[in-house]
Amino acid sequence: MGMTISEKILAAHAGVDQVVPGEIINAKLDIVHANDVTGPVAIKEFEKFGVDKVFDKEKITLVPDHFTPNKDIPSAEQSKILKEFAKKMEIKHYWEIGRVGIEHCLLPEQGVVLPGDLIIGADSHTCTYGALGAFATGVGSTDCAAGMATGEAWFRVPESLKFVFHGANFQPWVSGKDLILYIIGKIGVDGARYKAMEFAGDGIRALSMDNRFTICNMAIEAGAKTGIIEPDEITLEYVKARAKREYKIYKSDPDAQYEEIYEFNSAEIPLQVAFPHLPENTKSVDEASGIKIDQVVIGSCTNGRLEDLEVAAKILKGKKIHPEIRCLVFPGTQQILLEAMRNGWIEAMIEAGAVVSTPTCGPCLGGHMGILAKGERALATTNRNFVGRMGNPQSEVYLCNPAVAAASAIRGEIVHPREVVNYG
Amino acid sequence: MAKAWKFGHDIDTDAIIPARYMNRSEPEHLAAHCMEDADASFAKKVQKGDIIVAGKNFGCGSSREHAPIAIKAAGVKAVIAESYARIFYRNALNIGLPILECPEAVQGIEAGDEVEVDLASGKIENKTKGTTFQARPFPPFMQELIKAGGLVPYVKEKMKNA
Numbered sequence: 001m002g003m004t005i006s007e008k009i010l011a012a013h014a015g016v017d018q019v020v021p022g023e024i025i026n027a028k029l030d031i032v033h034a035n036d037v038t039g040p041v042a043i044k045e046f047e048k049f050g051v052d053k054v055f056d057k058e059k060i061t062l063v064p065d066h067f068t069p070n071k072d073i074p075s076a077e078q079s080k081i082l083k084e085f086a087k088k089m090e091i092k093h094y095w096e097i098g099r100v101g102i103e104h105c106l107l108p109e110q111g112v113v114l115p116g117d118l119i120i121g122a123d124s125h126t127c128t129y130g131a132l133g134a135f136a137t138g139v140g141s142t143d144c145a146a147g148m149a150t151g152e153a154w155f156r157v158p159e160s161l162k163f164v165f166h167g168a169n170f171q172p173w174v175s176g177k178d179l180i181l182y183i184i185g186k187i188g189v190d191g192a193r194y195k196a197m198e199f200a201g202d203g204i205r206a207l208s209m210d211n212r213f214t215i216c217n218m219a220i221e222a223g224a225k226t227g228i229i230e231p232d233e234i235t236l237e238y239v240k241a242r243a244k245r246e247y248k249i250y251k252s253d254p255d256a257q258y259e260e261i262y263e264f265n266s267a268e269i270p271l272q273v274a275f276p277h278l279p280e281n282t283k284s285v286d287e288a289s290g291i292k293i294d295q296v297v298i299g300s301c302t303n304g305r306l307e308d309l310e311v312a313a314k315i316l317k318g319k320k321i322h323p324e325i326r327c328l329v330f331p332g333t334q335q336i337l338l339e340a341m342r343n344g345w346i347e348a349m350i351e352a353g354a355v356v357s358t359p360t361c362g363p364c365l366g367g368h369m370g371i372l373a374k375g376e377r378a379l380a381t382t383n384r385n386f387v388g389r390m391g392n393p394q395s396e397v398y399l400c401n402p403a404v405a406a407a408s409a410i411r412g413e414i415v416h417p418r419e420v421v422n423y424g
Numbered sequence: 425m426a427k428a429w430k431f432g433h434d435i436d437t438d439a440i441i442p443a444r445y446m447n448r449s450e451p452e453h454l455a456a457h458c459m460e461d462a463d464a465s466f467a468k469k470v471q472k473g474d475i476i477v478a479g480k481n482f483g484c485g486s487s488r489e490h491a492p493i494a495i496k497a498a499g500v501k502a503v504i505a506e507s508y509a510r511i512f513y514r515n516a517l518n519i520g521l522p523i524l525e526c527p528e529a530v531q532g533i534e535a536g537d538e539v540e541v542d543l544a545s546g547k548i549e550n551k552t553k554g555t556t557f558q559a560r561p562f563p564p565f566m567q568e569l570i571k572a573g574g575l576v577p578y579v580k581e582k583m584k585n586a
Contacts, residue, residue, distance in 0.1 A: 138511050189484055190434070194510050386439065
């Protein structure tokens with residue numbers, strides 16, 4: 001019987017020829033990841049095991065990105081725990097502020113996560129790496145601690161759902177963000193609970209890596225265990241310049257079993273906006289048109305990559321952000337920031353009146369650097385719009401892609417980019 | 425007596441423990457803000473042994489283990505929901521918070537009802553209404569794991585006795 005890419009990666013890491021959905025397996029891990037919020041809890045649990053070293057100091061990644069640069073004394077203490085553990089355990093993949101980035105932008109950029117890998121991370125958006133053709137899933141701190149100690153984890157092999165996009169003829173400004181929001185709007189925030197979401201079709205194959213990362217990043221917002229895309233030439237092009245170790249390409253068999261196959265006509269998908277307070281509350285941007293906003297956030301592990309900044313900068317170039325709007329830009333990594341600067345995009349955004357930050361998760365999770373007051377409303381390229389996500393429990397977050405965010409920052413209310421600039 | 429606290433569908437981890445409090449990770453600190461963005465009075469009023477009853481997809485969102493830690497440290501004995509988000513489910517058991525899946529019980533329990541839960545049998549009794557419900561009981565090893573306080577103490581205990 002044929003297997004999906006997810007099943008093949010799990011089988012290979014469990015040392016068996018075949019796995020089927022529902023089966024429980026124990027598997028070897030290629031990467032175990034944590035950040036400055038989940039890491040300290042994992043380290044505390046790790047220390048209870050009474051072992052004096054991690055399973056492999058080259059296979060653990062520790063990224064201080066959530067409340068960094070440290071926002072207050074308690075978060076500084078958390079970062080210190082992470083740093084001291086990294087030093088004591090001689091962890092190879094630890095980055096200090098100035099070299100660090102938002103974890104799910106940084107690890108693929110640095111070639112630390114690669115196609116065919118089995119990855120657990122103490123962050124729900126670990127599923128981002130599925131864009132490389134890896135099986136990557138979020139876990140809690142205890143599972144992370146066990147992974148750091150043993151290099152193994154148990155998994156229930158998930159059923160796979162396939163999402164096929166027919167045609168590469170997307171509407172202007174439609175991006176990976178719109179496709180994943182559209183899917184979540186269709187299936188709901190638990191529509192893929194416990195399942196693997198596999199994205200396919202010539203629509204997906206036409207997308208850049210940056211767009212693919214955005215899609216897989218938000219698989220968790222449908223409750224999925226992972227989001228995954230078969231590697232192709234675009235993946236290999238991205239990976240070959242970065243990989244410093246061997247990797248393996250897996251592809252789904254033609255007779256692989258899917259619990260359900262969803263098919264979409266790419267041309268029919270309009271720009272999306274997710275209304276408060278769930279990512280499934282999606283509407284077309286035209287239905288959201290005219291909603292007043294106080295803050296625009298462009299960036300995050302969902303949309304903080306180079307192409308995201310490019311799209312936003314090209315819309316903002318030569319324009320002015322609405323006088324009453326705060327527009328905050330969070331590049332994913334130092335490298336992205338530097339390249340955007342070299343391309344003149346940072347200059348364009350600052351001239352338009354935006355704030356450009358150092359890479360951090362910042363306001364996405366209501367951490368720091370852009371918290372909302374009671375009654376305030378943000379339009380953000382981030383991934384969650386839960387109650388209180390960006391600040392006061394009585395504030396609101398709307399989700400969209402970088403083009404809609406940039407255009408709306410100019411207008412001061414949610415607007416289709418065509419209202420502000422010409423396409424192309 | 426154990427009182428039921430009722431919540432709706434898709435209660436996310438930001439509602440269970442807002443990230444603004446995650447600059448620290450001590451259980452008692454997290455407990456003081458437990459469920460704050462779903463019910464700001466919960467942490468002050470919840471009594472040791474109370475039960476959380478919720479709809480579908482409880483614990484969706486982030487992977488923060490701080491969420492089940494906050495619930496457990498607030499004194500909640502068990503959570504009963506129609507269904508759970510995947511990462512939360514695993515995290516809850518890993519830290520020794522009993523969570524039961526039972527849609528019928530969720531329908532049959534109102535806020536403030538007196539509820540008794542027997543983890544060994546999976547029996548849920550609504551003493552206020554005089555009704556009982558049956559959740560699938562945890563297998564013996566999982567009951568031992570919960571009793572030990574979670575995966576790490578459970579594994580340590582097993583290794584000690586091996």
